[in-house]
Amino acid sequence: MSDITDLGVASLRDGIRTGKFSAREVADAFIVKVSKGKALNAFIVETPEHALAAAKAADEAIARGEPLKPLSGVPLGMKDLFATKGVQTTAASHILEGFEPVYESTVSQKLWDAGAGMLGKLNMDQFAMGSSNETSYFGNVISPWRRGGGDNAPLAPGGSSGGSSAAIAARLVPGATGTDTGGSIRQPAAFTGISGIKPTYGRCSRYGVVAFASSLDQAGPMARDVRDCAILLENMAGFDPRDSTSLQLPVPKWEEHLSGDLSGKKIGIPAEYLIDGTPTEIAKLWEAGIAWVKDAGAEVVEVSLPHTKYALPAYYIIAPAEASSNLARYDGVRYGLRELAEGQNLQEMYAATRAAGFGDEVKRRILIGTYVLSAGFYDAYYTQAQKVRALIARDFENVFSMCDLLLTPTAPSAAFALGEKSADPIAMYLNDVFTVPSSLAGLPAMSVPGGLDAGGLPLGLQIIGRPLDEQGVLNAGLAIEQRAGFAARPEAWW
Amino acid sequence: MSVDTATVKKVASLARIAISDADAERLAPELNNILGWIEQLGEVDTSSVEPMTAVIPNVLRLREDVVTEGNQRDAVLRNAPQGEHGFFTVPKVVE
Numbered sequence: 084m085s086d087i088t089d090l091g092v093a094s095l096r097d098g099i100r101t102g103k104f105s106a107r108e109v110a111d112a113f114i115v116k117v118s119k120g121k122a123l124n125a126f127i128v129e130t131p132e133h134a135l136a137a138a139k140a141a142d143e144a145i146a147r148g149e150p151l152k153p154l155s156g157v158p159l160g161m162k163d164l165f166a167t168k169g170v171q172t173t174a175a176s177h178i179l180e181g182f183e184p185v186y187e188s189t190v191s192q193k194l195w196d197a198g199a200g201m202l203g204k205l206n207m208d209q210f211a212m213g214s215s216n217e218t219s220y221f222g223n224v225i226s227p228w229r230r231g232g233g234d235n236a237p238l239a240p241g242g243s244s245g246g247s248s249a250a251i252a253a254r255l256v257p258g259a260t261g262t263d264t265g266g267s268i269r270q271p272a273a274f275t276g277i278s279g280i281k282p283t284y285g286r287c288s289r290y291g292v293v294a295f296a297s298s299l300d301q302a303g304p305m306a307r308d309v310r311d312c313a314i315l316l317e318n319m320a321g322f323d324p325r326d327s328t329s330l331q332l333p334v335p336k337w338e339e340h341l342s343g344d345l346s347g348k349k350i351g352i353p354a355e356y357l358i359d360g361t362p363t364e365i366a367k368l369w370e371a372g373i374a375w376v377k378d379a380g381a382e383v384v385e386v387s388l389p390h391t392k393y394a395l396p397a398y399y400i401i402a403p404a405e406a407s408s409n410l411a412r413y414d415g416v417r418y419g420l421r422e423l424a425e426g427q428n429l430q431e432m433y434a435a436t437r438a439a440g441f442g443d444e445v446k447r448r449i450l451i452g453t454y455v456l457s458a459g460f461y462d463a464y465y466t467q468a469q470k471v472r473a474l475i476a477r478d479f480e481n482v483f484s485m486c487d488l489l490l491t492p493t494a495p496s497a498a499f500a501l502g503e504k505s506a507d508p509i510a511m512y513l514n515d516v517f518t519v520p521s522s523l524a525g526l527p528a529m530s531v532p533g534g535l536d537a538g539g540l541p542l543g544l545q546i547i548g549r550p551l552d553e554q555g556v557l558n559a560g561l562a563i564e565q566r567a568g569f570a571a572r573p574e575a576w577w
Numbered sequence: 578m579s580v581d582t583a584t585v586k587k588v589a590s591l592a593r594i595a596i597s598d599a600d601a602e603r604l605a606p607e608l609n610n611i612l613g614w615i616e617q618l619g620e621v622d623t624s625s626v627e628p629m630t631a632v633i634p635n636v637l638r639l640r641e642d643v644v645t646e647g648n649q650r651d652a653v654l655r656n657a658p659q660g661e662h663g664f665f666t667v668p669k670v671v672e
Binding site: 299 | 580584585587588589590591592593594595596604607608610611612614615616617618621623626627628629630631632633637638640643649652653655656657658659664667668669670
């Protein structure tokens with residue numbers, strides 16, 4: 084074997100199980116990669132001791148002949164949105180700098196209970212607000228990818244789970260957690276040539292996940308292939324009494340039932356996702372995707388989701404409204420930063436703390452959210468947006484009487500250069516044009532890599548499924564993966 | 578609908594975020610740009626639809642009204658910027 088870090092989650096799990104290598108060797112190999120990958124700025128905190136402890140437990144279990152757990156000895160990256168006991172959790176913000184939770188998020192606890200270890204806390208857009216990882220208080224994450232032809236401009240790894248996507252693409256971790264509010268798993272996965280799935284809203288517990296927009300936030304896995312995503316999701320999902328919106332349903336055996344045979348499946352192609360200004364390469368990749376799912380046995384039908392163009396503006400009312408409420412908790416009293424000048428009163432302390440602790444994009448969204456919820460504007464903005472959201476969900480319900488799954492591009496462009504869109508918030512928001520509608524409807528959706536553009540950068544395809552049909556989504560993802568033959572990887576410059 | 582600097586200051590005050598006059602000047606056109614873009618929602622006929630309340634049908638569960646994770650005062654206070662005698666402390670609010 085050449086290099087352990089070339090292996091994904093399934094191969095590592097199986098290799099440890101069969102004694103091909105020890106869990107300690109696996110942990111050591113990734114710890115070295117993480118320590119050499121600092122130029123990517125993918126980690127806020129490195130936790131080699133956590134990964135080594137999980138490896139030790141796995142190796143000891145093997146030595147004693149005990150049965151292994153589903154992820155024994157597999158080291159992972161943890162997005163810094165998940166509360167990890169005793170390990171700094173900041174949501175990439177200044178206001179939570181130094182915050183060490185006294186409890187563990189349900190999703191991370193499930194992964195540790197399954198035997199996985201943690202390589203570190205992954206950088207991200209501040210409070211998960213961003214599509215390029217340029218809003219982190221701890222600096223931009225740099226994508227491991229570069230455009231061809233000697234263009235060394237640093238590129239965005241996507242966002243908000245940009246530390247996760249960069250670390251996986253650069254082989255610093257075999258898999259990682261992400262969270263997706265409007266596309267924050269799928270768009271970074273597309274930008275970096277990896278896979279990621281946002282499950283149905285309610286599949287993964289939100290307990291201990293720093294809240295952004297609670298009616299949209301969902302955790303999900305990111306990894307190098309579809310099987311690895313299925314394995315990780317099985318060990319992240321499940322009912323949690325601590326989350327009032329958690330679905331009280333058993334976790335299906337997604338890995339066991341993976342199949343790239345799409346016979347009998349109908350896949351819808353929504354006309355509204357062909358938007359003006361989409362690069363021809365993305366339209367061509369979409370065509371290729373259609374051919375691949377047909378080759379896998381699916382029937383392809385054209386469908387219409389008429390309210391698609393209103394999804395983004397509705398999202399940019401609903402998400403900031405929920406954020407303005409959720410982020411009210413950062414007040415300089417219970418945790419995190421406190422700014423208090425001599426002689427200031429309580430109200431001045433709140434305002435000074437929040438001014439110093441939040442970044443520009445976070446403030447912008449809190450202000451938008453506060454405005455649309457304020458007296459006199461609530462109905463015109465917030466109520467109208469929730470009505471449009473109901474229409475968007477109804478669009479999906481209607482098409483799912485005609486087809487089982489939808490196939491679309493994941494993002495309207497390949498990765499852009501850092502700084503290229505940061506001056507224009509709306510241009511940045513448009514990155515999520517294809518991912519936001521399924522978020523608003525709570526549907527499972529995944530991105531898989533499909534190919535490269537002319538500049539040598541990855542492009543992704545998105546599959547959207549009915550509520551609870553993660554299996555259908557994963558299977559279509561697998562069918563595409565088997566046919567796309569995506570093997571490109573960034574050349575190490577870091 | 579246009580947001581002026583006075584409105585920006587009012588909203589920032591509601592959101593408890595201190596902003597300078599220069600911040601308000603900068604933010605007014607930024608917020609107007611975003612609000613102008615989201616106002617296209619007004620075009621949609623929503624007369625026949627109720628606002629969404631739950632994205633996936635679910636029931637709100639009730640649990641027994643008992644203490645489940647009590648007696649953790651020190652853990653709760655551990656990350657407080659300032660705590661004294663087992664309480665969070667803030668600047669004086671009552672004269």
